[in-house]
Amino acid sequence: MDSRQSYLASVLVEHVGVGVIILDSQLRIQYWNAFISHCSGKALEQARNQLLTSVFPEASTPHLDGMVAQARDHGQxxxxxxRDNPYLIKLPFKPSREPGALMLQSTLLFPFRDMEEQLCFGLLLYDTTEFARANAQLDAALDxxxxxxxxxxxLIKKLEKANAQLLQSEKLAAIGQLAAGVAHEINNPIGYVFSNLKTLAGYVQDLLRISDAVDGAASLEEIRQLKRSLEYDYIRSDIEALIGESEDGIDRVKKIITALKDFSHIEEDEFQLADLHRGLDTTLNVVNNELKYKAEVIKDYGELPEVECIPSQINQVLMNLLVNAAHAIEQFGRITLRSKQEGDWVWLEVEDTGKGIEPHLLNRIYEPFFTTKPVGKGTGLGLSLSYNILQKHNGRIEVSSQPGQGSRFRIWLPIRQPAEGSLGTTEP
Ligand SMILES: Nc1ncnc2c1ncn2[C@@H]1O[C@H](COP(=O)(O)OP(=O)(O)O)[C@@H](O)[C@H]1O
Ligand SMILES: [Mg+2]
Structure with a gap:
């Protein structure tokens, strides 16, 4: 090193913002830089040739002994x-000499040889206060x-609870919708059975008059006359028609009641083997009054095995898909129902020729409360409920739609539910 280089090196060592102490092999202080003078408030002249541990008694720790041994014996x-004892030596001042201790230090101790090949130690002290402060901030941020x-x-727990309540209210809304539909469906046959009964009561009066006349009539001709005036022939044929019609009406009511019972399965809220086509048919029966003015329903069923499901819930999904399909059709359209088995899975599909769904809305339709329908008509909960039901069944729901042409909703169900705790069946 030429003299200019060693001059620069000594200026650097003197002014660097790191404490530098040079010790001889006995740990006597030979030199320290301005940083140490400033921060310790001690003068180098008084410390020179003193033991590090007598100038800084706090440095006398087993830990320092260990460091020295490692540096001396292994040249490390x-x-x-x-960290535990946050400083090697006490530095009560900052480098700028303002009060404020540098209490957090990192140190590096290393051996080297001087010009006479004598063992010396370099001891560097870094101020890690800032680092520690940042660390503390980080800890606080993590906390x-x-x-x-x-x-x-x-909050998520709360949301889950609210969601469960919502699903319950959608269930109630579905039941309300159902009840309105059923009332409409039953009203009609009950109406004409009632009016038929009234007409029949009138006919019975007339017939009784004729049979009463038999006792008091002077001649057969008189009775014939009475029969003609009461239009007996017409009454006779009409009675048959009225009774036939009324039987049909009562039959229709009976069917609706059976379908309702089937549909609700109130007491059976657990997984069981079920015929999905039967479920779809009863659901169709129940929502018939929503569909019949809107669409022709085409069934294109495949072969399905019995599927392990909660039938009332699957029916509820199908009802929502059917009602949505009807709502989507503006004038009169077509609703096609398809089904198929694929490996361990089955699917059911409801396709409509309605107005379709805009692509940017496709991933929103399962959101609770998402609806494009006017207030009172849509709750926006049907598809979200359906989604949840399919999840509970380890199945899923898919949609494809062309705006202006129609939509197709397909639900996938595993034929058997995976055993409790297993990872689920493989998807097709
Ligand atoms: N078959 C369909 N055709 C067109 N849009 C549909 C269809 N099914 C669902 N949608 C859209 O998804 C929205 C959410 O459906 P849903 O959850 O059943 O709620 P709601 O029927 O009460 O609006 C509907 O408002 C509608 O915009
Ligand atoms: Mg709906």
Missing amino acids: HVYTQW ALSSKQIEQER
Whole structure:
């Protein structure tokens, strides 16, 4: 090193913002730089040739002995962060000499040889106060984050509870819709059975008059006359028609009641083997009054095995898909129902020729409360409920739609539910 280089090196060592102490092999202080003078408030002249541990008694720790042994015996650079005891030597001032201790230090102790090949030690001290402060901030931020997370988990629980309540209210809304439909469906046959009964009562009066006349009539001709005036022939043929019609009406009511019972399966809220086509047919019966003015229904069923499901819930999904299909059709259209088995899975499909769904809305339709229908007509809960039901069945729901042409909703169900705790069946 030429003299200019060693001059630069010594200026650097003197002014660097790191404490530099040079010790001889006995740990006597030979030199320290301005940083140490400033921060310790001690003068190098008084410390020279004194033991490090007599100038800085606090440095006398087994830990320092260990560091020295490692550096001396193995020639190693020993780096230490003074975390437990946060400093090696007390530095009560900042480098600018303002009060404020540098209490957090990292140190590096390393051996080297001087010009006479004598063993010396270099001891560097870094101020890690800033680093520690940043660390503390980080810790605080992490703490805040974790308490946020706890809060979020609490909110999610709350949401889940609200969701369950919502599903319950959608169920009630579905039942309300159903009840309105059923009332409409039953009203009609009951209406004409009632009016038929009235007409029949009138006819019975007339017939009784004729039979009463038999006792008091002077001649057969008189009775014939009475029969003609009461239009007996017409009454006779009309009675048959009225009774036939009324039987049909009562039959229709009976069918609706059976379908309703089938549909609700109130008492059977657990998984069981069920015929999905039968479920679809009863559901069709129940929503008939929503569909019949809107669409021709075409059944294109495949062969299906019995499927392990909760029938009332699957019926509820199908009802929602059917009602949605009817709502989507503006004038009169077609609703096609298809089904198929594929491996361990089956699917059911409801396709309509309605107005379709805009692509940017496709991923929103399962959101609770998402509806494009006017107030009172849509709750926006049907598809979200359906989605949840299919999830509970380890199945799924798919949609494809062309605006202006129609939509197709397909639900997939595993034929058998995976055993409790297993990872689920493989998807087709
Ligand atoms: N078959 C369909 N054709 C067109 N749009 C549909 C169809 N089914 C569902 N949608 C859209 O998805 C929305 C959400 O459906 P849903 O959850 O059943 O709620 P709601 O029927 O009460 O609006 C509907 O408002 C509609 O915009
Ligand atoms: Mg709906």
